[in-house]
Amino acid sequence: MADLRVPTLRWAEPPEGPVLLLLDQTRLPSEEVELTVTDVPGLVAAIQSLAVRGAPVLGVAGAYGVALAAARGFDVREAARSLAEARPTAVNLGYGVARAVAAYEAAGGAGEAAAAAALAEARALHREEVEDSERMAALGRGLLGELLPGGRYRLLTHCNTGALVSVGGGTAFAVARAAHRAGELRRLWVDETRPLLQGARLTAWEAAREGMPYTVQVDGAAGSLFAAGEVDAVVVGADRIAADGAVANKIGTYGLAVLARHHGVPFVVVAPVSTVDLGTPEGAAIRIEQRPGHEVTELAPGVPVAPVGAQAYNPAFDVTPPELVTALVTERGVVAPVDHGGLAEVCSRSRSYEAPSGNGMMGP
Numbered sequence: 001m002a003d004l005r006v007p008t009l010r011w012a013e014p015p016e017g018p019v020l021l022l023l024d025q026t027r028l029p030s031e032e033v034e035l036t037v038t039d040v041p042g043l044v045a046a047i048q049s050l051a052v053r054g055a056p057v058l059g060v061a062g063a064y065g066v067a068l069a070a071a072r073g074f075d076v077r078e079a080a081r082s083l084a085e086a087r088p089t090a091v092n093l094g095y096g097v098a099r100a101v102a103a104y105e106a107a108g109g110a111g112e113a114a115a116a117a118a119l120a121e122a123r124a125l126h127r128e129e130v131e132d133s134e135r136m137a138a139l140g141r142g143l144l145g146e147l148l149p150g151g152r153y154r155l156l157t158h159c160n161t162g163a164l165v166s167v168g169g170g171t172a173f174a175v176a177r178a179a180h181r182a183g184e185l186r187r188l189w190v191d192e193t194r195p196l197l198q199g200a201r202l203t204a205w206e207a208a209r210e211g212m213p214y215t216v217q218v219d220g221a222a223g224s225l226f227a228a229g230e231v232d233a234v235v236v237g238a239d240r241i242a243a244d245g246a247v248a249n250k251i252g253t254y255g256l257a258v259l260a261r262h263h264g265v266p267f268v269v270v271a272p273v274s275t276v277d278l279g280t281p282e283g284a285a286i287r288i289e290q291r292p293g294h295e296v297t298e299l300a301p302g303v304p305v306a307p308v309g310a311q312a313y314n315p316a317f318d319v320t321p322p323e324l325v326t327a328l329v330t331e332r333g334v335v336a337p338v339d340h341g342g343l344a345e346v347c348s349r350s351r352s353y354e355a356p357s358g359n360g361m362m363g364p
């Protein structure tokens, strides 16, 4: 569990009415500013600007967004629609919204009781996220111990997958943090992750707070690190995992998977089962969020790096095929390889599932 001074996200009930408080991730690492969100348009804007970001915490934010709409008397169904559409790739957002709406409807679909039910479901999801982070960290560390006996390994990670994408410790970064705390992390290579620099700004900030041995590099330097034998494993998160095991994650992840395969390095994805979308049959069916071109052509508003009018290609995510994934670490066990039907099985396990000794590798 990571102890952020300002929590990633929290619900509060001041006299003037319920609010959602968010650590504004666009201001990190230089400022820790807490945003106060009082309505759904405000939350949608925070999600779309990546003030709050990362699949698991988007699910929790979406659920609290429904609770906020219900508590403040807004149209809950309209709120659910606008929240679920705020970012199309991260499946957890729609999942969290759907859970809160289902609780709201089951409690009558109107009035205080229904609003209380939506809030209770958001709080339940919040607690689950904290628990899931801890389980994934332990199972992921166990897997790395099996894959890389002897410990003291060098991990490469992409984007940010720590406490900032969770209300707990996070996903892939939580595994690296657990390894560090156990004295098993020799180096964490941190891809800066253009264009929004989640790695250089956020992962580096989390690693520094934790006292981890980390190094930031431009995304394009990853290949030379593999070639130099400096990477023992890649650990990344996910935004949506299709039924065939294809993984949508931050743009640049697919290239790392190809490099890892070429260099015989394990490529490990860490994500809760809530990020698995068995309703999406394959990676090609995952809708990839296309973001504004100015994020590529400008370093900051009004600070161009490309000629004015330059065209830009700016997908927020790419898709890694299942055959390039060494293992998927979930809070209910490890699936390896992901394309042998183990995905549906691990999703069917109860939350209380205890992996067998070791890390519960599914195996072929």
Ligand SMILES: CSC[C@H]1O[C@H](OP(=O)(O)O)[C@H](O)[C@@H]1O
Pocket (backbone or CB within 6 Å): 050, 053, 054, 055, 056, 158, 159, 160, 161, 165, 171, 172, 198, 236, 237, 238, 239, 249, 250, 251, 316
């Ligand atoms: C485990 S969720 C973190 C996941 O979310 C990031 O995307 P974004 O920063 O656009 O929300 C990235 O894909 C991370 O792997």
